[in-house]
Amino acid sequence: MIAKAEHISGKANPRFIVTSLSSGKPRALYEKLYCARGDMENRIKEQQLDMFADRTSTGTMRANPLRLYFASVAYVLVSAFRRIALRNTELARAQAGTIRTRLLKIGGVVRISARRIDLSLSTTFPLQSVLAEALLSRRRERVAKAHGRGGLADTPLHIC
DSSP, X not given: OEXXXXXXXXXXXXXXXXXXXXXXXXXXXXXXXXXXXXXXXHHHHHHHHHSOTTOOOOSSTTHHHHHHHHHHHHHHHHHHHHXXXXXXXXXXXXXXXXXXXXXXXXXXXXXEOSSOEEEEEOTTOTTHXXXXXXXXXXXXXXXXXXXXXXXXXXXXXXXX
């Protein structure tokens, strides 16, 4: 049995774990296995609530797994976007639902020409600088890699 007792914000927060695992130290078992399991449950809950992975109420049995696949792919893409493009922004530790509603679920105009893609957002969009930084970070890395530099290159990105 592993016990952890802590005092948070004026109230007790005891935790007890009963396990059949005999190897390892109790602290390592708690921090590496038990906390990791709780974190994984939080990621599953985040996918279900924020990417609508719990919606399997279609009329056919074939459509339900397809909906789950789409929700899983969406979660993986948003998670990778958070980890790679948003790492130095205020949304670096945001949940998938927050990123979806505050950064990706916005109105704008996309114009595609032969040479470039223009994205026009409202000037009152509150996270315009965060989105620009996320887009610029990947572009800087690609340009730096193309020019054989390890650092970030200063390349402009036009967001109207």
